[in-house]
Amino acid sequence: MCRASLPCYACARPSRERERERERERAVLERRRCAGLPVPAAGEQGGHFCACAEVRPGEAGLPLSPPERAGRRGARGPGGAPQKEGPRCAPVRWFQPRVQPASAADVMALGPPPSEAAPLLASLRPSPPPPLIPGSPYAVLVLQEGYSEELPDGSTRADGTVTLVLGPHLTLVDTGGPWGRERLLAGLAERGVSPGDIRHLVCTHGHSDHAGNLNLFPQAELIVGTDVCLPDGCYLPTGLRQGDPYPLHAGLLEVLPTPGHTQADVSLLVRGTALGDILVAGDLFECQGDEGLWQALSEDPARQAQSRTQALAIANIIVPGHGPPFWVSRKEPGRGGMAGDPSR
Numbered sequence: 001m002c003r004a005s006l007p008c009y010a011c012a013r014p015s016r017e018r019e020r021e022r023e024r025e026r027a028v029l030e031r032r033r034c035a036g037l038p039v040p041a042a043g044e045q046g047g048h049f050c051a052c053a054e055v056r057p058g059e060a061g062l063p064l065s066p067p068e069r070a071g072r073r074g075a076r077g078p079g080g081a082p083q084k085e086g087p088r089c090a091p092v093r094w095f096q097p098r099v100q101p102a103s104a105a106d107v108m109a110l111g112p113p114p115s116e117a118a119p120l121l122a123s124l125r126p127s128p129p130p131p132l133i134p135g136s137p138y139a140v141l142v143l144q145e146g147y148s149e150e151l152p153d154g155s156t157r158a159d160g161t162v163t164l165v166l167g168p169h170l171t172l173v174d175t176g177g178p179w180g181r182e183r184l185l186a187g188l189a190e191r192g193v194s195p196g197d198i199r200h201l202v203c204t205h206g207h208s209d210h211a212g213n214l215n216l217f218p219q220a221e222l223i224v225g226t227d228v229c230l231p232d233g234c235y236l237p238t239g240l241r242q243g244d245p246y247p248l249h250a251g252l253l254e255v256l257p258t259p260g261h262t263q264a265d266v267s268l269l270v271r272g273t274a275l276g277d278i279l280v281a282g283d284l285f286e287c288q289g290d291e292g293l294w295q296a297l298s299e300d301p302a303r304q305a306q307s308r309t310q311a312l313a314i315a316n317i318i319v320p321g322h323g324p325p326f327w328v329s330r331k332e333p334g335r336g337g338m339a340g341d342p343s344r
């Protein structure tokens with residue numbers, strides 16, 4: 001039974017569906033374990049939490065929220081007795097935004113970054129965001145800035161952004177086009193990284209300017225759109241197609257389904273860098289100020305518009321598929337967002 005004012009996604013689903021999801025999560029963990037990939041310890045995975053009571057903390061494959069973890073470590077009730085563990089629920093679709101999406105009326109001049117740490121972020125806020133966004137445990141480095149340029153004959157010359165997420169789970173997002181293979185290898189080598197060091201490769205979608213060098217990384221877990229494949233060619237069941245996130249590192253790295261440009265588009269959310277939460281978004285955003293451009297390249301503009309709105313509600317910085325990173329600006333905390341002002 002759900003004690004929240006509104007039932008969460010997990011509690012609104014039939015119990016058989018929840019059970020199937022738990023089985024699927026257990027199977028994914030087991031296969032990752034067999035493949036030698038990192039497996040979060042019980043109670044240390046990421047996820048979304050509400051006040052629902054159906055699932056208890058610490059169940060196999062289910063995460064604890066940071067407040068719950070803190071509570072386990074030391075929260076005390078009256079008389080110094082340990083507090084009863086709070087209720088929790090299974091991860092919820094990421095499309096449930098943390099803040100309300102912006103309406104057209106909200107799309108206004110630049111405002112401060114939206115978070116409890118807004119003053120700190122504002123003081124750190126360079127213009128534009130740097131190619132290396134520092135952070136611990138994860139920093140984000142734009143290894144190759146994507147571009148797209150129309151030629152006089154009506155053709156377009158383009159290559160996709162390639163992003164390296166530096167930290168305990170070394171992750172590459174997109175590989176650029178096959179014509180840039182040597183440049184990609186050189187860019188990695190310059191940072192002391194060989195292709196075999198990449199633990200997760202997230203390919204935001206299957207277009208040639210993003211997926212052109214996948215075969216450099218046979219030892220990585222490959223997340224190509226909504227397909228997830230282990231190094232031995234074993235494909236894992238996930239909920240990405242149903243709108244569920246796929247965590248790579250508990251509470252820190254999360255693959256999110258962001259359909260529209262293609263129906264299988266995904267993005268990588270990197271939480272808690274020094275400049276806030278970073279969404280490496282592929283062609284969900286072509287570049288900053290791409291209104292009027294992205295629609296022409298979209299398989300499903302209505303769905304992509306929804307994905308863009310949700311992305312703007314959760315990220316502080318967006319790394320687009322064909323341009324430099326940009327800040328997400330909001331009118332005020334809790335009022336949704338917009339892509340940064342191109343004049344900035």
Ligand SMILES: [Fe+2]
Nearest residue numbers: 205207261283
């Ligand atoms: Fe694309």
